[in-house]
Amino acid sequence: xxxxxLQALIAISDPFTLLLIVIGVLFGVVAGCxxxxxxxMGILVVFPFTFTMDPVSSLAxxxxxxxxxxSGGMISGIMLGIPGTPSSITTVYDGYPMAQKGEPGRALGIxxxxxxxxxxxxxxxxxxxGPLIAKYSMNFRPWELTGLxxxxxxxxxxxxxxxxxxxxxxxxxxxxxxxxxxxxNSNLRFDFGITELSSGFExxxxxxxxxxxSQLMTNIEELRxxxxxxxxxxxxxxxxxxxxxxxxxxxxxxxxxxxSIIGSLVGALPGTGGTVANFVSxxxxxxxxxxxxxxxxxxxxxxxxxxxxxxxxxxxAFIPTLALGIPGDLTMAILMGVLxxxxxxxxxxxxxxxxxxxxxxxxxxxxxxFVMVSCQMVLVxxxxxxxLIPQEVLVPxxxxxxxxxxxxxxxxxxxxxxxxxxxxxxxxxxxxGVPLTPLILGVVLGKNLxxxxxxxxxxxxxxxxxxxxxxxxxxxxxxxxxxxxxVMQHRKISRSQKSQAGT
Amino acid sequence: xTLMTRDRFLAIVTxxxxxxxxxxxxxxxxxxxxxPYGSSLFPQILLVITGLLATAILLKSFFKPxxxxxxxxxxxxxxxxxxKIILLFIIFGIYALALSYLGYLISTLLFMVATQALLLGxxxxxxxxxxxxxxxxxxxxxxxxxxxxxxxxxx
Numbered sequence: 001x002x003x004x005x006l007q008a009l010i011a012i013s014d015p016f017t018l019l020l021i022v023i024g025v026l027f028g029v030v031a032g033c034x035x036x037x038x039x040x041m042g043i044l045v046v047f048p049f050t051f052t053m054d055p056v057s058s059l060a061x062x063x064x065x066x067x068x069x070x071s072g073g074m075i076s077g078i079m080l081g082i083p084g085t086p087s088s089i090t091t092v093y094d095g096y097p098m099a100q101k102g103e104p105g106r107a108l109g110i111x112x113x114x115x116x117x118x119x120x121x122x123x124x125x126x127x128x129x130g131p132l133i134a135k136y137s138m139n140f141r142p143w144e145l146t147g148l149x150x151x152x153x154x155x156x157x158x159x160x161x162x163x164x165x166x167x168x169x170x171x172x173x174x175x176x177x178x179x180x181x182x183x184x185n186s187n188l189r190f191d192f193g194i195t196e197l198s199s200g201f202e203x204x205x206x207x208x209x210x211x212x213x214s215q216l217m218t219n220i221e222e223l224r225x226x227x228x229x230x231x232x233x234x235x236x237x238x239x240x241x242x243x244x245x246x247x248x249x250x251x252x253x254x255x256x257x258x259x260s261i262i263g264s265l266v267g268a269l270p271g272t273g274g275t276v277a278n279f280v281s282x283x284x285x286x287x288x289x290x291x292x293x294x295x296x297x298x299x300x301x302x303x304x305x306x307x308x309x310x311x312x313x314x315x316x317a318f319i320p321t322l323a324l325g326i327p328g329d330l331t332m333a334i335l336m337g338v339l340x341x342x343x344x345x346x347x348x349x350x351x352x353x354x355x356x357x358x359x360x361x362x363x364x365x366x367x368x369x370f371v372m373v374s375c376q377m378v379l380v381x382x383x384x385x386x387x388l389i390p391q392e393v394l395v396p397x398x399x400x401x402x403x404x405x406x407x408x409x410x411x412x413x414x415x416x417x418x419x420x421x422x423x424x425x426x427x428x429x430x431x432x433g434v435p436l437t438p439l440i441l442g443v444v445l446g447k448n449l450x451x452x453x454x455x456x457x458x459x460x461x462x463x464x465x466x467x468x469x470x471x472x473x474x475x476x477x478x479x480x481x482x483x484x485x486x487v488m489q490h491r492k493i494s495r496s497q498k499s500q501a502g503t
Numbered sequence: 504x505t506l507m508t509r510d511r512f513l514a515i516v517t518x519x520x521x522x523x524x525x526x527x528x529x530x531x532x533x534x535x536x537x538x539p540y541g542s543s544l545f546p547q548i549l550l551v552i553t554g555l556l557a558t559a560i561l562l563k564s565f566f567k568p569x570x571x572x573x574x575x576x577x578x579x580x581x582x583x584x585x586x587k588i589i590l591l592f593i594i595f596g597i598y599a600l601a602l603s604y605l606g607y608l609i610s611t612l613l614f615m616v617a618t619q620a621l622l623l624g625x626x627x628x629x630x631x632x633x634x635x636x637x638x639x640x641x642x643x644x645x646x647x648x649x650x651x652x653x654x655x656x657x658x
Contacts, residue, residue: 187532187542396618
């Protein structure tokens, strides 16, 4: 393990790769601090620039965006009161009041240091548990892998929004999209006589189309709804009180540790992500505090809980993505797509076949954390200014980069049409109340599910084997349980809504 | 009168698509002795599940109408409300078409100017300056980065 990590560090310490991490972090912070832009969008925008890079360099850039993005969300939250990403919502609760009291530098500094420790602790958890889970999952055979993928899809479909039926339907549509073109037995499916469809859809234009278009169009709609309200002006002349921040942090070590562990654990669960981690750790910090009544008025504990937990999410989320090949959330699904396009299939074998690449992911996260803290401390006032870039300018630029990215993948104009078609589909489905995360997860996992399912049936033609093998049966039982649990949860919510309406 | 709600529309369109694709799946090569389950089985399973879920959404819309759905609006009202979004999609479609005829630089410049004019507006000199400044900086910059930095030819 130590050797691998050292080899990975050597691979990463190439000046060009280090520069890529710095660029990635800077871009990630910018992406995170612009409200409505999100980390996922940041990854999609930089991805085309990685096409000609080797896997270590391209991962270094993308992980830089990850680390920067998760911490960058706090900037607009603290300065404007608008969270840059959904995973920094609770940062606003205490960060914005602190900034309003004339201490924006203190709020930003506390958030940055908490993010830094959150990232480091989550890397430690990833390094400890990633290989262990991968080693254990080496025993998984096609039946278990089929069950695991079905479980991940039902879990995400159940958790992603209040519409379970639509979530499940989105997952099956996502899976279906991957059946277009030649299958593993070289039989052509659903090409409708269009030659370009015979090789199937490229994953990237689908992912960009579904996610980016729906997100950008929603931003435009929100712009329309907020028209007439004046844009907030901010004082970006921020000074960082380093000593005060060090005192704040050293008095709250337990909060940092607890929130980072929560972030890592929540990140490792499919279908949850930064927003859930954010709320859980904020709530716990409030419960454990001696002054819970002061939360929401500019308490350092609130900022620490929020930022340490959301920055710990990527480390945790990497565990199922790398060790099992099952991405836990939208950002990881996109990242898994990036790995697949680089010719790397995440899963237990990745630890055995590509140990240096796995090590370089750890090392990139590690170096990224240091770059993030340095950049944030030095450039925070500039980042605060960037968070004011208007969506009217941003949306056309991102749409153009999406088109260029889709084209550059194979130098094929057809991919831009694929992007466009899935952009319309994603937007229409979103407007129909269909959650898009299960759809994207279905697209990412579809080929693997079909391959595993039919490999299992080729080894043993009985469908019952899926239920007679203990682990496989457990995953299918968990899949059913997750659906039932989601149904019960929805009933509970609608009952409480009814009783609220009645009072 | 039975209203065409959002959920009903979604369910009916999905069911129609499922029906078309199920018919189409009949033309996929059938199973052989070395491929006992055939290439059409997996998509057919998915289509059947999708169809069942769409039917459930349709039935649920009659028995448990969604309380969160917005009030019924005419097609014209929706078009007016979503005018900018629809225009943005149309401009993107034209851009995709123009790329193969005009190449990256001209078509992307036109796309950027048109979309920013749509979103920012064209009622002041400042807006035009932002529009043209952004377009004429970013479009050539992206071209140079891809062409000379990454060695990727843009159309």
